[in-house]
Amino acid sequence: MRFNQTKAVGPVLHVSDLRRLAALFAFLMLSALPAAAALASNHTDLDQDWQFRADPQESGEASGWIAAVPADTQSVSLPHTWNIGRLHDYLGVAWYFRRFDTQRPSAGAHLELHFGATFYSARVWLNGVELGSHEGGFTAYSLDITPHLRPNNLLVVRLDNRPGVATIPGFAERGSPKARYDWWTYGGIVRDVWLTTSGPAWVQRQSIRTQQGTSGAVVHDHVFLQSTFAKPTAIRLLATAYGPDGRAESSDSRSLTLGSGATDVAMSLALPEPKLWGIDHPNIYRLRLEVVKANGEPVDEHTDTFGVRTFEIRDRHLLINGERTRLTGIARHEDSPWEGLAETRGTMQHDYDDLLDLHTTLTRPVHYPQNPFILDYADRHGMLLIPEIPVWQFTEAQLSDPKILALAQQQMGEMIAQAGNHPSIFAWSVANESATGTPGGIAYFRAMRDFIHRIDPGRWVSFADDTFPKLERAGQSAANEADFLMMNQYFGTWHGPAAALAAALDKVERLFPGKMVIISEFGYPGFYAKDPLRADPNRIQTLEEQMPVLAARDWIAGAIQWCYQDYKSPRNLWPGQSEGYVDHGVVDENRQRKPSYEVWKQLNAVAKLEARWVAPAGALPTKFSVTVTPNSQHDLPYRPLSDYELNWILQDEQGHTIARGQRHFDKLTEAISVDGALPTDISHNYRRLVVTLLAPSGFITAERTLEWTPQH
Numbered sequence: 001m002r003f004n005q006t007k008a009v010g011p012v013l014h015v016s017d018l019r020r021l022a023a024l025f026a027f028l029m030l031s032a033l034p035a036a037a038a039l040a041s042n043h044t045d046l047d048q049d050w051q052f053r054a055d056p057q058e059s060g061e062a063s064g065w066i067a068a069v070p071a072d073t074q075s076v077s078l079p080h081t082w083n084i085g086r087l088h089d090y091l092g093v094a095w096y097f098r099r100f101d102t103q104r105p106s107a108g109a110h111l112e113l114h115f116g117a118t119f120y121s122a123r124v125w126l127n128g129v130e131l132g133s134h135e136g137g138f139t140a141y142s143l144d145i146t147p148h149l150r151p152n153n154l155l156v157v158r159l160d161n162r163p164g165v166a167t168i169p170g171f172a173e174r175g176s177p178k179a180r181y182d183w184w185t186y187g188g189i190v191r192d193v194w195l196t197t198s199g200p201a202w203v204q205r206q207s208i209r210t211q212q213g214t215s216g217a218v219v220h221d222h223v224f225l226q227s228t229f230a231k232p233t234a235i236r237l238l239a240t241a242y243g244p245d246g247r248a249e250s251s252d253s254r255s256l257t258l259g260s261g262a263t264d265v266a267m268s269l270a271l272p273e274p275k276l277w278g279i280d281h282p283n284i285y286r287l288r289l290e291v292v293k294a295n296g297e298p299v300d301e302h303t304d305t306f307g308v309r310t311f312e313i314r315d316r317h318l319l320i321n322g323e324r325t326r327l328t329g330i331a332r333h334e335d336s337p338w339e340g341l342a343e344t345r346g347t348m349q350h351d352y353d354d355l356l357d358l359h360t361t362l363t364r365p366v367h368y369p370q371n372p373f374i375l376d377y378a379d380r381h382g383m384l385l386i387p388e389i390p391v392w393q394f395t396e397a398q399l400s401d402p403k404i405l406a407l408a409q410q411q412m413g414e415m416i417a418q419a420g421n422h423p424s425i426f427a428w429s430v431a432n433e434s435a436t437g438t439p440g441g442i443a444y445f446r447a448m449r450d451f452i453h454r455i456d457p458g459r460w461v462s463f464a465d466d467t468f469p470k471l472e473r474a475g476q477s478a479a480n481e482a483d484f485l486m487m488n489q490y491f492g493t494w495h496g497p498a499a500a501l502a503a504a505l506d507k508v509e510r511l512f513p514g515k516m517v518i519i520s521e522f523g524y525p526g527f528y529a530k531d532p533l534r535a536d537p538n539r540i541q542t543l544e545e546q547m548p549v550l551a552a553r554d555w556i557a558g559a560i561q562w563c564y565q566d567y568k569s570p571r572n573l574w575p576g577q578s579e580g581y582v583d584h585g586v587v588d589e590n591r592q593r594k595p596s597y598e599v600w601k602q603l604n605a606v607a608k609l610e611a612r613w614v615a616p617a618g619a620l621p622t623k624f625s626v627t628v629t630p631n632s633q634h635d636l637p638y639r640p641l642s643d644y645e646l647n648w649i650l651q652d653e654q655g656h657t658i659a660r661g662q663r664h665f666d667k668l669t670e671a672i673s674v675d676g677a678l679p680t681d682i683s684h685n686y687r688r689l690v691v692t693l694l695a696p697s698g699f700i701t702a703e704r705t706l707e708w709t710p711q712h
Contacts (some may be wrong), residue, residue, distance in 0.1 A: 241288075281379055445478035
């Protein structure tokens with residue numbers, strides 16, 4: 001099964017109404033703009049026409065594969081992973097080959113080869129010349145190919161997906177030798193590959209941050225320029241900010257002289273009346289850069305998106321644009337039986353539409369940097385993200401290794417450089433369930449926190465941990481120095497009896513009385529059940545029982561369930577299995593919804609709807625009454641609601657609409673009842689009342705169906 005580029009095809013595709021389809025179409029049209037414009041002057045897609053071959057004997061380099069395509073290759077398209085089908089469990093070396101033709105570059109031209117992600121360790125050759133290497137499976141990198149181009153070119157990539165004690169992700173489980181991490185190791189060119197042609201000057205990237213004040217907002221843009229000018233040349237750099245409606249709202253310009261090499265430029269744009277980014281109003285701005293010569297000749301253009309918003313942690317609460325929130329969501333692995341880690345847009349679109357249907361407003365979203373599509377989706381649909389690098393269950397010895405620290409900082413730096421402009425990113429996470437309660441782990445966290453604060457000082461830094469209730473004092477853990485706590489808790493399974501959750505939370509409060517807490521993982525691993533049939537009922541029980549316990553703690557600002565789908569793993573399986581899909585999701589690996597899907601959806605609704613028929617004694621109903629009750633600050637989730645709309649549809653026994661109506665709420669702060677009269681000429685027909693509460697985006701945030709059958 002595979003989801004295509006525009007819609008999901010397969011067993012399920014859940015789109016609730018025409019509003020959602022319209023919003024989806026608008027998103028697809030808008031999201032295409034920054035992705036294309038963010039590239040340099042000329043962009044060439046290299047995703048097609050690749051040849052692949054595994055190399056279990058590691059003989060390819062000695063056999064001359066760096067300069068010639070071997071026999072017995074397989075034709076593939078990108079993104080691609082070899083760990084589906086015949087080579088599903090292959091750990092080792094494999095090669096990719098692609099031929100392409102180019103015209104002779106003009107004087108001063110620069111051609112750069114871009115990889116969205118390659119898992120894990122990569123070496124790259126062009127026409128037999130090694131261009132460079134990269135370590136890390138989830139971040140992008142690029143290589144200058146200008147000096148090595150020919151009219152006919154052979155591009156060769158050698159990959160090794162084997163984990164080790166000093167790879168990230170790597171051998172883990174806090175001390176077990178050569179223990180695999182608990183998601184699948186997918187080798188391959190797992191994201192897009194493309195070629196850019198630019199020069200003699202171009203924008204490499206820009207770092208956009210915003211600052212709000214009493215007179216509006218200021219956009220601070222740090223522009224990273226490159227040039228190949230043979231001699232100093234005057235250029236003009238123009239920056240224009242476009243609002244959510246596409247209109248130019250502010251601009252700035254700089255005149256400077258470029259020589260050959262790199263130049264950084266700071267620019268500033270004022271937005272007197274910015275439209276803020278938030279969960280229900282995810283307003284997106286666009287910042288366009290133009291590089292022109294002194295005579296007005298255009299040289300390069302580059303565009304990124306951004307948002308204007310503030311995140312605060314105040315009195316152990318999370319505030320967005322000055323308003324307190326308590327958020328919920330669900331994590332999701334980049335994994336499926338048909339694509340593995342090499343996800344296409346259709347799969348990501350389908351899954352994140354489901355996350356939106358589940359009312360997700362906060363997600364981690366998993367243990368590694370995300371595909372740019374997901375970052376854009378979160379921006380445009382009001383989801384907060386806490387991206388993480390895959391330091392999972394590392395020992396103190398690993399965290400104390402200078403090579404591990406350098407690699408962690410490299411991966412974090414690459415993630416921030418690529419994702420840092422996205423307004424949906426609330427904080428960064430530097431580890432998960434690792435030895436951060438040791439001197440070496442504390443030193444690791446300090447180094448990572450200070451590194452992040454230097455390159456991205458406006459965001460929070462934390463890590464996920466599952467040992468907080470075992471501490472005797474706060475100073476035993478790096479959490480004491482984190483900006484907030486991320487607590488993984490699995491009471492009822494891994495961490496002890498379900499009844500121990502409340503006492504564990506109370507102990508965390510005593511240990512860290514000044515810290516806001518986000519429950520970064522909770523849920524029910526199915527293999528703890530007596531048999532597979534009991535797994536999801538136990539999951540439902542866990543969710544229904546634990547959400548009120550979490551909501552009762554005022555200092556818990558968010559809760560993230562683990563996880564959306566069952567995912568492939570060599571661990572945490574049913575007895576007797578050495579590989580398979582971990583039963584941990586509200587959908588299975590094929591995206592079939594389990595009963596827990598609807599339960600989690602209801603638990604995450606930000607308001608409650610009640611509906612009833614109103615009838616005189618002994619008579620037929622003459623009207624209906626709907627009560628809308630928004631969640632309060634004592635609930636989880638909670639956020640202030642504005643510009644919401646209540647819609648109702650009355651249907652006959654054939655499902656035909658008899659009547660409809662709506663009520664708009666500027667602010668929805670307390671319970672409100674809305675009455676509607678029933679038509680009098682259909683009193684003996686079967687009736688169904690469908691009531692929905694719509695967010696400003698048009699997506700359903702709560703719904704209720706009321707049915708009535710006339711008595712004969």
